Amino acid sequence: MLAGRQRLANSVRRSSALLPQDPRDLFLLPAPDLARHLIGARFEVGETGGVLVETEAYTREDPASHSFRGPSARNRSMFGPPGRLYVYRSYGIHWCVNVVCGAPGSGQAVLLRALQPDTGIPRMEERRGVRRMLDLCRGPGRLAQAMGIDLSLDGHPIGEGDVALVFPPTPRAVATGQRIGISKGVERPWRFVLAGSPYASPPRLG
DNA sequence: CTATAGATAATCT
DNA sequence: GATTATCTATAGG
Numbered sequence: 666m667l668a669g670r671q672r673l674a675n676s677v678r679r680s681s682a683l684l685p686q687d688p689r690d691l692f693l694l695p696a697p698d699l700a701r702h703l704i705g706a707r708f709e710v711g712e713t714g715g716v717l718v719e720t721e722a723y724t725r726e727d728p729a730s731h732s733f734r735g736p737s738a739r740n741r742s743m744f745g746p747p748g749r750l751y752v753y754r755s756y757g758i759h760w761c762v763n764v765v766c767g768a769p770g771s772g773q774a775v776l777l778r779a780l781q782p783d784t785g786i787p788r789m790e791e792r793r794g795v796r797r798m799l800d801l802c803r804g805p806g807r808l809a810q811a812m813g814i815d816l817s818l819d820g821h822p823i824g825e826g827d828v829a830l831v832f833p834p835t836p837r838a839v840a841t842g843q844r845i846g847i848s849k850g851v852e853r854p855w856r857f858v859l860a861g862s863p864y865a866s867p868p869r870l871g
Numbered sequence: 872c873t874a875t876a877g878a879t880a881a882t883c884t
Numbered sequence: 885g886a887t888t889a890t891c892t893a894t895a896g897g
Contacts, residue, residue, distance in 0.1 A: 721889070729889070731882095739882065756890050757880030763889090776889055806890050846889055867873090872897080883887075 677748070677824035678831045688832050689824075692748035692766050696722035696773040699766045700857045703775055705833030710812040713785035714829075715802060717777060719865040721844045722855040723763075725772035729850035732772030742820045743772050750828065752809070752819040759806030762814050764823065764830075778805045778845070778856075780812075781864040788813075804866045840870035 677688050691702055700722040708717050723730035731740040731753065742751040743765055751763040751774050767773035780802040782789055789801045789811035802808040809815070823830050838860040843851055845866065858865045 723889070731889075734883085737882080753889085754881060756878085756888060757882095758878075759890055761889065778889085804890070844889070848888090874896085875894085877893095878891090881888095884885085 677829070689748055691832060692764070692823075693768065695767050696724050696775050697855050699764065700775040700855065701839055702832060703764065703777070704839050704857050704859050705837035707829070707831040708777065708780060709784065709827070709829040710814060710818075711785070711788075711827045713782070713789050713812045715780040715782040715784060716859075717779070718781050718859040718862040719777075719779035720857045721776040721778055722853075722857075723774050723776065724767075727850045727853065727855075729844065729847040729853075730772070730774075732774070736772075740772075743774050744770050745820060746822075747773075748823050750814075750818050750821045750823065752814060752816055754816070755806060760809040760815050761805040762809050762812075762818070776805055777808060779803050779862075779865045780808050781862065782811070799863060803864055842868075842870040 691699060700720040703717050703720045706717050707714060725732050727733060732743045736744045739753055742749060746769050747766045749765045751765050752760055755761045761776060763774035763776050765774050782801050790796050792813060793801055793811050801811045821828055840858045840860045841854045842856045844856045858870045
């Protein structure tokens with residue numbers, strides 16, 4: 666289709682000398698570190714894409730994490746190789762997408778909570794049934810719906826097929842705070858938001 | 872802007 | 885049987 670975009674879509678790219686030679690090394694970071702690095706990164710699935718503005722970290726020792734009680738049918742991707750997607754069904758209705766990270770088998774992932782859309786907006790509006798830009802990808806369920814993400818992408822390697830990630834050229838101003846929608850592990854400040862972004866979900870941090 | 876109820880089904884106890 | 889990494893609609897300030 667579009668040659669330029671296709672090239673972009675078939676790789677994980679770095680856009681800064683500050684980052685490791687191979688950007689895939691970032692997937693080896695512990696979840697809280699990767700979650701911070703993902704703020705400002707471009708994420709693309711198929712014809713849709715934009716800039717990540719909100720993430721959350723989950724680790725094996727974290728009671729709020731799906732991996733806390735060990736491997737299961739649902740969370741097997743979290744215990745697989747880093748740099749792949751972990752997709753799960755939320756509240757029986759929505760899909761949510763994570764980036765698996767850390768040492769292989771360590772059960773860590775970063776939840777992608779919100780994105781500022783800039784590519785394939787008409788397609789996102791179509792999938793969401795909403796035209797308001799701010800509401801297209803503000804929240805993990807909305808992000809997955811807008812980008813057409815479902816269980817078929819669970820375990821999918823980032824940088825293959827039409828899933829692409831480009832890390833930001835320079836560090837972004839990131840605000841941290843309590844994660845959303847959890848009842849355990851609330852003391853861990855593992856929610857990361859691009860400072861001041863209206864595309865992040867409430868409550869605002871600052 | 873915040874607060875709340877209800878939907879809905881896989882997963883876990 | 886209870887919980888859940890959510891969303892929408894609605895009501896009120």
